[in-house]
Amino acid sequence: MQAITEFYPQLSRSHKVVVTMHQKPDGDAMGAALGLYHFLIQLGQEVTVISPTNWADFLKWMPGCDKVIDFEAHREKAARIISTAEVIYCADFNALHRTKNLQHALRNSKAVKVLIDHHELPEAHEFSYGISNPYKSSTCEMVYDFIVEAGYTANINLDIAACLYTGVMTDTGSFRFPSTTASVHKMVAHFKELGLNHTVIHEHIYDNFLENRLRFIGNALLNKLDVLYEYNTAMMAIPKSDLIKFDIKTGDTEGLVNYLLSIEGIKLGALLIDRDEERRWSFRSKGNFDVNAFARLHFEGGGHKNAAGGRSSDTLENNVKHFKAVLKQYEEQLNN
Numbered sequence: 001m002q003a004i005t006e007f008y009p010q011l012s013r014s015h016k017v018v019v020t021m022h023q024k025p026d027g028d029a030m031g032a033a034l035g036l037y038h039f040l041i042q043l044g045q046e047v048t049v050i051s052p053t054n055w056a057d058f059l060k061w062m063p064g065c066d067k068v069i070d071f072e073a074h075r076e077k078a079a080r081i082i083s084t085a086e087v088i089y090c091a092d093f094n095a096l097h098r099t100k101n102l103q104h105a106l107r108n109s110k111a112v113k114v115l116i117d118h119h120e121l122p123e124a125h126e127f128s129y130g131i132s133n134p135y136k137s138s139t140c141e142m143v144y145d146f147i148v149e150a151g152y153t154a155n156i157n158l159d160i161a162a163c164l165y166t167g168v169m170t171d172t173g174s175f176r177f178p179s180t181t182a183s184v185h186k187m188v189a190h191f192k193e194l195g196l197n198h199t200v201i202h203e204h205i206y207d208n209f210l211e212n213r214l215r216f217i218g219n220a221l222l223n224k225l226d227v228l229y230e231y232n233t234a235m236m237a238i239p240k241s242d243l244i245k246f247d248i249k250t251g252d253t254e255g256l257v258n259y260l261l262s263i264e265g266i267k268l269g270a271l272l273i274d275r276d277e278e279r280r281w282s283f284r285s286k287g288n289f290d291v292n293a294f295a296r297l298h299f300e301g302g303g304h305k306n307a308a309g310g311r312s313s314d315t316l317e318n319n320v321k322h323f324k325a326v327l328k329q330y331e332e333q334l335n336n
Contacts, residue, residue, distance in 0.1 A: 001122075007114055007129040008150045010087075017045045018085040018111070022093035023052040023100040024250060027205060029092035030055060031167030032116065032139040034064045036089050038159040039147055048085075050078050052102040056251020058208045062166060063159040071102045078105070085111040092139040094122035094132055116142050119303060120292060134304065137179040140167025144187050161191040166201055173258070174202075177306070209252065216246035217256060227263065231327045232334045234260040235270040237320050243274070257282040267334050270323060274316045281310035281319075289333060298326050 019036045021029035033049050040047045049068045059065060071078045082088070082105045094117045096103040106113070107126070115122060115130025118139050122132040136142050144164050147156060165188065172180045192198070224236040236256070242248070253273055260269030261284050268289055271282040281299050283291035284307055291308040295301035299310025312319050327334075 001115065001124040001127045002129045004114065004116070004129050004131040004146065005149070007112075010112075011043055011150055011152070014044050015046070015086040016084055017047045017087045017089065018082055019047060019049045019089040019091060020099065020102065020106070021051060021091045022098040023102075025051055025053075025055045025059070025092070026254065027059065027170030028138045028140055028167035030059050030062060030065065030068075031163045031165075031170075032091040032143045033068075033089075034062055035140060035143045035160050035163040035167070036091060036116075037064050037067075038157065038163065039143075039152065039155055040089075042155050042157075043152075045087075048081050050081065050102070052099040054250050056254065057249065058205055058251055058254075059166075061204045061208075062163055064163075071105075072100075075101075078102075082106065082109050082111075085109060087112045087114060089114045089116065090127065090130075091116050091143070092119075093117060094119050096123065096126055116146060118142060121302065135179075137177070137181065137184050138168045138171035140164040140171070141184060141187060156190070156194070158194055158196060161194050161196045162201060165191050165196060165198060166205065169198075169201065170205065212246045213248070213252045216242065216248055216252065217259075219246070220256060221259065225260075227266070228324070228327065229265070230335075231268070231331055232265055233268040233270065233327060234263055234266045235272065235320075235323065236260065237272040237316055238274060239316055240274040240276075257284050260284065261286060268330075272316065272319055272323070279312045279314065279316055279319050281312070283308045283310065289330070294330070298322070 017040055019033045021033045037047050037049050050071055051068050052071050054070050069078050088111045090113055096106050112128045115127040116139055117132050118134055118136040120134045168184060220236055220238060224238060227234045257269050257271035260266060267286050269284040273280050283295055285291045290305050292303050292305050295308040295310040299312060301308055301310025303309055
């Protein structure tokens with residue numbers, strides 16, 4: 001993988017472009033992809049944004065989201081577009097398997113693949129150009145840097161600002177995580193100078209759910225919360241029956257794991273959800289406990305030091321037993 005700076009001269013040439021992201025895209029993934037879309041169309045590129053799967057309803061307000069193609073819903077159309085693409089931007093993922101069923105089309109494509117991502121251990125051989133910086137707050141911040149450093153600051157408009165603000169806001173926990181550096185606030189200041197209304201974006205993301213989600217969260221906190229004080233750990237295991245009972249859709253469990261870290265003394269929060277084809281883990285931590293390493297070692301996952309995910313094909317019950325068993329290895333670290 002060559003440095004992304006080597007790709008800058010190609011921005012002035014017309015290309016057929018695809019922008020994609022990881023499955024079940026969150027605010028950062030969708031924000032980065034749409035931010036790139038609004039930037040590249042100004043350069044005369046022919047741009048299509050393709051998501052590997054569907055996405056949360058609270059993201060559908062974003063400028064350009066109505067043009068995004070859901071690969072699982074429109075496989076033939078999306079595959080045809082990918083097969084003729086000359087450049088594919090890969091935002092907020094660094095391994096092709098993170099795109100689920102889309103990975104085969106990406107791997108077989110002859111297009112130049114450009115990586116912009118902030119997760120650890122990228123599969124660099126899969127990409128032609130790119131940048132991978134786990135110290136950045138979000139992929140959206142990296143897209144901002146990409147535009148500015150390539151010499152196109154003047155092209156940043158309110159559509160780009162709204163998309164990128166969404167990603168950096170969500171990935172920094174509304175600017176409270178340690179990744180919120182001075183450069184993040186400088187970027188946001190630039191967006192505000194352009195006239196960005198950040199209050200509306202917060203309302204779209206955090207105040208746009210149905211009643212059933214609030215009842216689901218209440219049920220989870222009341223009946224599924226397991227606090228393991230001997231390990232300074234809290235966990236919740238959500239069965240498929242609860243998802244059906246409360247009619248939970250994509251995005252409705254977003255942020256649920258963060259409630260666990262609000263308990264005094266808790267250093268590790270773990271959320272397990274029983275999905276159709278597999279069980280999905282979300283891990284959050286405080287301080288020096290590295291959930292990225294924890295998820296990679298025990299749950300086929302990864303991510304960031306204080307925020308990571310994992311997966312398992314085993315049952316919900318066996319996952320809970322396994323989690324509690326491996327916690328014993330970390331008792332000293334979690335109590336230090």
